[in-house]
Structures are given as structure tokens and as C-alpha cells.
Amino acid sequence: MNSRRRFLKTMRYETPDRVPYFEEGLRDDVLDRWHEQGLTKDADLSGMFQTDRRERIPVNIDPLPPINKWPASRRGLKALRKRLDPENPARFPDDWLQRAAAWKTRDHVLELGIHHGFFLSMGVHGWDRFNEVIQLLHDDPGLVLGIMEVHGEFSARMAERVLKQVDVDFVSFSEPIGGEEGPLLSPRTYQEFVLSSYQPILEVLRRHNVDVIVLVTYANARVLLPCILRAGFNCLWACEANTDAMDYLTLRREFGRDLRLIGGIDLDILAQGKDAICRELWKRVPPLLADGGYLPLADGRVRANVPFEDYIYYRRLIQEIVEGNSKPSTLEHKA
Numbered sequence: 001m002n003s004r005r006r007f008l009k010t011m012r013y014e015t016p017d018r019v020p021y022f023e024e025g026l027r028d029d030v031l032d033r034w035h036e037q038g039l040t041k042d043a044d045l046s047g048m049f050q051t052d053r054r055e056r057i058p059v060n061i062d063p064l065p066p067i068n069k070w071p072a073s074r075r076g077l078k079a080l081r082k083r084l085d086p087e088n089p090a091r092f093p094d095d096w097l098q099r100a101a102a103w104k105t106r107d108h109v110l111e112l113g114i115h116h117g118f119f120l121s122m123g124v125h126g127w128d129r130f131n132e133v134i135q136l137l138h139d140d141p142g143l144v145l146g147i148m149e150v151h152g153e154f155s156a157r158m159a160e161r162v163l164k165q166v167d168v169d170f171v172s173f174s175e176p177i178g179g180e181e182g183p184l185l186s187p188r189t190y191q192e193f194v195l196s197s198y199q200p201i202l203e204v205l206r207r208h209n210v211d212v213i214v215l216v217t218y219a220n221a222r223v224l225l226p227c228i229l230r231a232g233f234n235c236l237w238a239c240e241a242n243t244d245a246m247d248y249l250t251l252r253r254e255f256g257r258d259l260r261l262i263g264g265i266d267l268d269i270l271a272q273g274k275d276a277i278c279r280e281l282w283k284r285v286p287p288l289l290a291d292g293g294y295l296p297l298a299d300g301r302v303r304a305n306v307p308f309e310d311y312i313y314y315r316r317l318i319q320e321i322v323e324g325n326s327k328p329s330t331l332e333h334k335a
Helices: 003-011 028-036 074-083 096-103 127-139 141-163 187-207 222-231 248-258 267-271 274-291 308-322
Strands: 054-056 109-115 170-175 213-218 235-239 260-265 294-298
Touching: 003 109, 003 294, 028 308, 074 141, 109 141, 109 187, 127 141, 141 187, 170 187, 187 222, 222 248, 248 260, 248 274, 260 274, 267 274, 267 308, 274 294, 274 308, 294 308
Parallel strands: 054 109, 109 170, 170 213, 213 235, 235 260, 260 294
Antiparallel strands: none
């Protein structure tokens, strides 16, 4: 079974040969540290364990050219619309038509990332702009809603352009919305200003029969999940999460099969040794696999404090659990 079919069967609660194995992403500083720990320069990590290929469609959904001064009133929305022109040829790679044709016969997973989420769409890249946006929510909520609506309309038209030519396997929205204690917007505010602006995009996805719509959250977005599901999302990929609040076992019990899950393995555990890794994986992975609609993965990009041999152990242990080749009582720590 190829990677694409394996992913779709998993997300449809069908019976694949196994769940897909995604990679978290490895920074250069991590690889540099691992080279010091014995990883050879020419080593092929994919040959050390199975990995299912996942490709992200390279479309540019940022304002072009970049914005230096964000709209201070509704009159500025016209200029924002010009910078969010879906017909701008710079939004697609030069070989777009060739890529679109090649994707028709692909056997790997193809993702369309279509939205950066509330704060990045509002231009928040530092504390000064963050304070401005929070003040705007109080002083001029209509402007905030207007900016989000412009982004939503633009993303809907971008999705339409892509989906007319390419059949994607899932669409993702990135939502860096909170901290360890919770989201920086209340559920009511999030529904009013964010989810409402996503509706034109979600309508396009429904029209093109996109099965899997993923919200990629960061930190603790727990209280937002009910309204996120009601809006039309059906999959959660929680990154750098508060593992108590965003515990996948708890979320599955509460939301059942309405909420598919990607990730859920505490990234910090990977730096705590093989015993901790073993306990974490055996606690979470088997019951989630048994329910279906789940891809096991650490909840963030691997950091340099994770030893090379422990990362290999973690990846191989996932594979052994998935394929039923190990038991927690007899498992040996093999790198």
C-alpha cells in the first residue's frame, strides 16, 4: 500500500496495512549535534526506519509585497486586498503546471497549507504589534474583522485555484493562538473574528470534497476545540502542546471519532532517555491506534538536546508498536 492510500484509509477509519510514519522535521543544528554523536555525514536517516513521504504544495499566501504598515482604518483594507491578490503569478512556482500534472499520479501524501491563523494574519511578529491588535479588538473590532475577512476571501480563492487542478490529501490551517495556560482569545472572540472568516475557505474545501481539514495548533488551545469542530475542522495536529490540557487520550474520549489526531507524543520525553520514551509511547500509542484516525508523532520539531540514539530508538519503537512486534514487558533498548 502506498503512502497516500495509507494516509487516507487511516483518516477515514478504514483498515490500512499500517498507519503512516511522518517525520517531525530535523533542524541543521540537530543534525550537526548528531554528527558529533556518530551519525556519518552521508547517512540516510530514511534507511534506518520507514518514513511516509509528505509534500506541502509550495504556494505563497503572504501579502506581496510584505506589509510594513498595517491598516489603521477600514480605508486601508483596499491596499491590503491588493497585496493579497490570488492572481499574482509570484504565488505559484514557475513550474506549477508541470507539478500539478505530476501530482495526478503521485503515491505520496500532498498537503495544502492555506492559512496562517489569527495573529500572523494580523501582522503580529512581536510584542508591539501584539499589543496593537489586542487594543484594536476593543477599540475597533470592525477593522479586525475586516482584515480577517480579507484574508479569508483571499485564502478561499487560492484554495479554489489549487483544487481545480490538484486533488490534495489534506488542507491545513496554522493557528499559533495561545500559551501554556490557554488561548489568547476566548472561544466567543475566536468564533466571531476567526472562525467566521474561515467559512469561505471551508465552503471551497467542502465543494471540492476535501476529506481531512487539519487545524495545526500550538501550546494549549483546549477550550477552542468544541467551536473548531462545529466550524468544520475534523483533525487536530497539536504542536508544542501543554500535554496535560491537550492530552490526546482525553481528547479522544471526549470528542470520539469526530476528531482525528496527528502527533500527541510529548517532544520533551525524547530528551529524557529510553525508559521515559518507552513509557510515553506505550501509554499513548496503542489505545489511539486501536480507535483509528490517528498518526503517532512527536508534537514538534526535534531539538538538539535529543540524543541521536534515543531518536532512533523512538522511531523504531513506534514502528514496532504499530506492527505488533514488541510488548512493553519484553522490550529491549536497542538503538
